Amino acid sequence: MSSPAPSPGSTGAPGPTVGVDVGGTNVRAAVVGADGSVAAEVRAARPTDWGAAIETVADLVRQLRKEGPEVPAVGVGVAGLVDDDGVLRYAPNIAGVLGAPVRSELEARLDVPVVVDNDANAAAWGEAVHGAARGAAHALVITLGTGIGGGIIAGGRVYExxxxxxxxxxxxxxxxxxxxxxxxxxxxxxxxxxxxxLGRMGRERAAGGRLPAVLDRAGGELEAITGAMVGDAALDGDADALDVIRDYAAEVAVGFAGLANILDPERIVVSGGLVRLGEVLFGPLRAAFARHLEASELRPRIEVVAAELGEWAGVIGAAAMARELVPPG
Ligand SMILES: [Zn+2]
Structure with a gap:
């Protein structure tokens, strides 16, 4: 399934590094081995402002260092726009971040090299080095969550x-x-x-009286219907919910096809909570993707597969980015 490609992440430190994921709900950090294994992990609540976020990240790294091996570098993924100098230009979840110099502030506190990137880019790199995008020099890693995040792997690197x-x-x-x-x-x-x-599509369908089983799951309250409830009903084989999933998959596929027409990846890796739906989602998704992709029957097949690293992708990818800061040997 893999093709000969530059091997992402094959350079850098042979030992463990630390990866940190500053996400929408919490901050997680772990010691990650060069093989992508997570050795020790710590977490903290999401800080409300940027000063607290820097201290939280630094504290988590210090905890890991106290109990574990000395690590030569730290990688941090943050939900937001991070520039090439490790300066956070915009973050949707944390107040007071305009122009926050995350990398230099952390390097001053931790006294090791630090790399800072967008959390979705870090997750994409995690899947590229240790997960479902392994061996693909050109891949898209797309997270279907509350929003949609993504990272582009081009020529064996994250396209920044x-x-x-x-x-x-x-x-x-x-x-x-x-x-x-x-x-x-x-x-x-x-x-x-x-x-x-997906939740909105479920509510619209239920408002038209066409999603009774899901409305039951929501205790009869239309506004309480979530995408997860639609997914659960579809997994139980409810025909109405399966129909919503088919419509939803078509919306996902339109984006996949647009991106694939531009970027020509060999693989699209899908992460996020909806991956649990398995073929209930992936079957209609692959079919709709083939309908929308230019000349899909005439070109090499672009695989659409589930991510492998789950919620750890960002931490593992950030640690893999950090590994590149350390000279081998
Ligand atoms: Zn938007």
Missing amino acids: GAHGFAGEVGHFQVDRHGPRCACGDFGHWEARASGRA
Whole structure:
């Protein structure tokens, strides 16, 4: 299944490094071996402002160092726009981050080299080095969560763009008359194809009286219907829910096809909570992707597969990025 490709992550320190994931709900850090194994982990609640976030990350790393091996470098993934100098330009979940010099602040506190990147880029790198995008020099790693995150692997590296901001695939505008996105604009792919969008599709369907089993799961309260409930009903074989999943998969596939038409990946790796649906999602997703991809029957097949690292992808990928800061041997 893998093709000969530059081997991502094969360079750098042979020993463990630390990866940190500053996510939307909490901060997690772990000592990660050169083989991608997670040795020790710690976590903390999501800080509310940027000063606290720096201290939280530094504290977690110190805890790991106290109990574990000395680590030569630290990688940090943050939900937001991180530039090439490790400066956080925008973060949706943390106040007071405009121009926060994350890398230099952490290097001053920890006294080792630090790399900082977007959390989805870190997760993509994790899957590229140790997970489902292994061996693919060109791949997309797409997270279907509350929003849609993504990372682009091109030529065996994370494609960062001119400033470090590339890969914001969720804000790919697929319909300017579409539903409002969390970012404020309209018809972005994540407004149509995220887990939150699946919940909205379920509520719309139920409002028309066409999703009774899911409405039951929500205790008869239309507004309580979530994407997860639609998914659960589909896994139980409910025909109405399966129909919603088919429509949802088509929305996801439109984005996959648009990105694949531009970037020509060999593989698309899908992560996020909806991966648990397995073939209930992947079957209709692959079929709709083939319908929308240019000349799909005439070109090598682009695989659509589930991610392997789950919620650890960001931590493992950040640690793999850190490994490259350390000279081998
Ligand atoms: Zn948007």
